Each structure stands twice: as C-alpha cells, then as structure tokens.
Amino acid sequence: MSAPDVRTRIVMAAMELFWVKGYNSTSIADILSRTQLNAGSLYHVFPGKQDVLIAVLEAYRDGLYENLVDPAWEGVDDPVERIFALLARYRWLILETDCTYGCPIGSLALELHEADPVVRELLAVNFTGWVGAILRCLDDAGDRLPPGLDKQALAEFVLTTMEGGVMQARTHRDVGYFDRGVSALRDHFDMLLARAARRAQPA
Amino acid sequence: MSAPDVRTRIVMAAMELFWVKGYNSTSIADILSRTQLNAGSLYHVFPGKQDVLIAVLEAYRDGLYENLVDPAWEGVDDPVERIFALLARYRWLILETDCTYGCPIGSLALELHEADPVVRELLAVNFTGWVGAILRCLDDAGDRLPPGLDKQALAEFVLTTMEGGVMQARTHRDVGYFDRGVSALRDHFDMLLARAARRAQPA
DNA sequence: GTCTATAAAAGGATAGAC
DNA sequence: GTCTATCCTTTTATAGAC
Numbered sequence: 001m002s003a004p005d006v007r008t009r010i011v012m013a014a015m016e017l018f019w020v021k022g023y024n025s026t027s028i029a030d031i032l033s034r035t036q037l038n039a040g041s042l043y044h045v046f047p048g049k050q051d052v053l054i055a056v057l058e059a060y061r062d063g064l065y066e067n068l069v070d071p072a073w074e075g076v077d078d079p080v081e082r083i084f085a086l087l088a089r090y091r092w093l094i095l096e097t098d099c100t101y102g103c104p105i106g107s108l109a110l111e112l113h114e115a116d117p118v119v120r121e122l123l124a125v126n127f128t129g130w131v132g133a134i135l136r137c138l139d140d141a142g143d144r145l146p147p148g149l150d151k152q153a154l155a156e157f158v159l160t161t162m163e164g165g166v167m168q169a170r171t172h173r174d175v176g177y178f179d180r181g182v183s184a185l186r187d188h189f190d191m192l193l194a195r196a197a198r199r200a201q202p203a
Numbered sequence: 204m205s206a207p208d209v210r211t212r213i214v215m216a217a218m219e220l221f222w223v224k225g226y227n228s229t230s231i232a233d234i235l236s237r238t239q240l241n242a243g244s245l246y247h248v249f250p251g252k253q254d255v256l257i258a259v260l261e262a263y264r265d266g267l268y269e270n271l272v273d274p275a276w277e278g279v280d281d282p283v284e285r286i287f288a289l290l291a292r293y294r295w296l297i298l299e300t301d302c303t304y305g306c307p308i309g310s311l312a313l314e315l316h317e318a319d320p321v322v323r324e325l326l327a328v329n330f331t332g333w334v335g336a337i338l339r340c341l342d343d344a345g346d347r348l349p350p351g352l353d354k355q356a357l358a359e360f361v362l363t364t365m366e367g368g369v370m371q372a373r374t375h376r377d378v379g380y381f382d383r384g385v386s387a388l389r390d391h392f393d394m395l396l397a398r399a400a401r402r403a404q405p406a
Numbered sequence: 407g408t409c410t411a412t413a414a415a416a417g418g419a420t421a422g423a424c
Numbered sequence: 425g426t427c428t429a430t431c432c433t434t435t436t437a438t439a440g441a442c
Binding site: 027028029039040043048049 | 434435436437438
C-alpha cells in the first residue's frame with residue numbers, strides 16, 4: 001500500500017470539495033490547499049479545472065460498487081431488501097452530515113447548467129450505473145414482481161425516490177422527508193408484491 | 204398596465220438567469236446587461252447579489268398559484284387528475300426547453316451548498332407551498348384514497364417524482380425518464396385507489 | 407516534476423458627480 | 425435615482441527557474 005500519487009490525491013480532494021461546496025464554489029486554490037500541492041503539480045497532471053471534474057466523475061463511476069453498493073448490500077441477500085438497504089445507506093449519510101447531505105452526482109447534475117457534453121455524459125453514466133444496480137435486484141426478485149412490470153421504470157423510480165428525498169431532507173434539514181419518501185416507495189413495492197402474489201395464487 | 208419598476212425588472216431578469224445559468228454562474232453584469240440598467244440602480248435597490256436571490260425566491264413563493272398551479276389546473280376538476288395535470292405542465296416545460304429544463308427551486312437547492320439561513324428557509328417554503336397544492340388535491344379526493352393514508356408523505360412523494368424525473372430527463376436529455384417516473388406514480392395512485400375501493404365495497 | 411511569482415480576466419461592490 | 429469609473433478580491437491559468 002504505497003502513498004497515493006499526485007493525480008489520485010487531487011481527485012480525492014476534489015471529490016470531497018465538489019461534494020461539500022459544489023463545483024463552482026471550489027477553487028483550484030482550495031484543492032491545492034487541501035492536497036498541499038502547488039499549482040505547477042496540478043496543471044502538470046490536468047489541463048484545467050474541468051478535467052479534474054471529469055476525473056472525479058470517472059472515479060464515482062468506477063467506484064460505484066466498491067464504495068457504495070457492496071458495503072450497503074453486505075449481509076443482505078434478499079433482492080428487494082437490498083434496494084432498501086441502499087436507501088438506508090443514504091439515510092445514514094444524511095444523519096452523518098446533520099441533514100446537509102447531497103448526492104454528489106445529483107448536485108452536480110443540477111448545478112452545472114451548461115455542462116460540456118463529456119461532463120453531462122459522465123453524469124448520465126453515473127445515474128445509469130446506479131439504476132443498473134437496482135435493476136439487478138429487480139431481476140433477481142423474479143416473479144415476486146408482477147409480470148409485465150416495467151423494471152427499468154421502477155429502477156429509475158428508486159433513484160428518483162432517493163434524489164427527491166435527499167433534496168427535501170437537505171433543504172428542510174429534516175431526515176423525515178427522506179424517511180417518508182422511502183416509506184412511500186415501500187408501500188409501492190408492497191402493493192406490487194401483493195398484486196403478483198394474488199395473480200400467482202388466485203384462491 | 205404601467206411599465207414594471209426597476210426592482211421588478213431586476214427580479215424578473217434574475218429569475219430567468221438563475222434558472223438558465225444558475226446562481227453562481229450569473230453575474231451582476233449579466234443582470235445589468237439584460238435589464239439595461241446600471242450598477243448604481245441595482246445597488247440602490249438591493250444591498251447585494253444575495254438579496255436579489257432572496258427577492259427571486261419570494262417571487263416564486265408568491266407566484267406559485269398564479270404562474271404555475273392555476274394554469275395547470277385550468278379545466279381540470281378531478282383532484283387526482285389535477286396532480287397529474289401539474290406534472291404534465293412540467294413535461295411541457297421539459298419539451299419546451301429541449302430537455303434542458305430544471306426546476307428552479309430544486310436546482311438552487313442543490314447548487315447552494317452553504318446557503319444563508321434566510322435563503323434556505325425560502326427554498327424550503329417554496330417546496331412546502333408546492334407540496335401544499337398537492338395536499339389540497341389529496342384532501343379533495345376524500346375517501347377515494349385509503350383511510351389512514353399519510354397524505355403529507357404522499358404529497359411529498361409527488362414532489363419527489365417531479366424533481367427526480369426532471370433531474371434524470373435533463374441529465375439524459377430524454378423526456379422518457381420523466382414519463383416513466385410519472386407512470387410509476389400513476390401506478391402508485393391506481394393501486395391506492397383500488398385498495399380503497401376494495402375496502403369500501405367488499406363484495 | 408515541483409517551486410514561486412505573476413499574468414490576465416472576471417466578479418462583487420463602491421464612490422462621487424449629476 | 426441614475427451615471428461612469430474604478431477599487432479590491434478572487435480565480436484560472438501560465439512562465440520560467442530549479
């Protein structure tokens with residue numbers, strides 16, 4: 001386990017700073033200060049600030065399972081419960097940050113209004129990866145879910161629940177907004193599972 | 204109908220600029236350029252940029268029904284359909300902007316990471332007002348919805364659906380992401396309405 | 407590859423005449 | 425209330441020595 005190289009140090013520092021302060025409010029000086037590097041080192045590795053952002057978004061994309069999904073699913077085998085275990089992970093993040101937590105991808109997606117196509121595509125890919133993890137669970141749930149259900153739509157709806165809940169919890173500084181969203185999604189799943197069960201076993 | 208005063212001109216210009224470019228990426232010079240005013244005029248009315256933001260958020264708060272809700276509900280009487288009529292309004296906005304539409308409140312809520320308490324409170328109040336409009340519909344729906352249903356949670360879930368759908372549609376530049384979210388919410392309502400109907404008329 | 411110094415521009419805000 | 429000019433700070437990025 002060698003010390004992280006310069007590029008990695010910059011990406012990790014920028015990851016946290018963009019998450020806490022946003023992209024526009026994070027200056028190159030902020031990144032240099034946190035990494036204890038000089039401007040020369042940063043600009044030797046990255047052509048400019050946007051390239052740091054791209055590297056950060058690639059890191060989120062590549063670390064989705066290792067840093068987020070796998071820890072959330074540890075010890076949870078039921079595919080439906082895995083979905084709610086992932087949401088529980090976000091609840092923990094909200095509490096850990098005193099209800100200031102924002103999804104780093106969601107926040108960047110809404111902050112950057114005229115984003116470079118490369119950046120926008122990486123934001124989209126991050127969403128797709130997250131939704132893909134949920135989609136796995138829905139596929140694993142097999143015929144516990146109603147036949148003909150649009151699983152892609154439902155997986156996206158889980159992301160929507162997370163993003164909407166995080167947004168409202170942060171704005172109101174109250175985790176209850178997140179909890180009630182998850183609770184509504186739980187009702188949604190319960191009703192879907194009940195519907196499938198009724199069809200499978202019609203008395 | 205007299206010409207709008209300086210304050211109103213500034214607020215209207217800032218409203219659009221913050222929506223299109225975001226708060227940090229909108230400069231005072233942008234606002235002056237669009238309003239054809241000089242710096243002296245703006246700073247005569249507002250102490251600083253943040254005060255313009257506050258005025259913009261107050262304008263959104265005060266114009267919720269006049270500018271958004273009432274037009275969406277025109278000709279729609281059924282309370283449940285009013286909810287989906289409001290969502291249809293957002294769909295229209297997404298199409299109108301070539302899938303670049305972002306909810307102005309949601310975008311500001313995620314862009315401003317260390318917002319002044321006054322600003323954050325105004326963001327929260329805007330969400331509360333929106334949710335309140337949905338809550339009216341749910342109350343008007345009366346016993347078509349299941350008894351004991353958490354209407355507050357459901358109203359917030361409608362906002363979540365809108366925000367999550369808008370976020371994904373914009374990031375992917377594809378209205379389908381919004382449509383599938385609304386469709387999932389429609390399923391949710393259908394299942395709730397069916398559950399209530401079963402209870403009311405158990406053969 | 408890393409250092410310091412600095413260029414070059416943008417942004418928020420103010421001064422003081424009118 | 426409005427005008428022009430400008431101050432001051434921040435910020436991105438570069439130059440050139442080591």
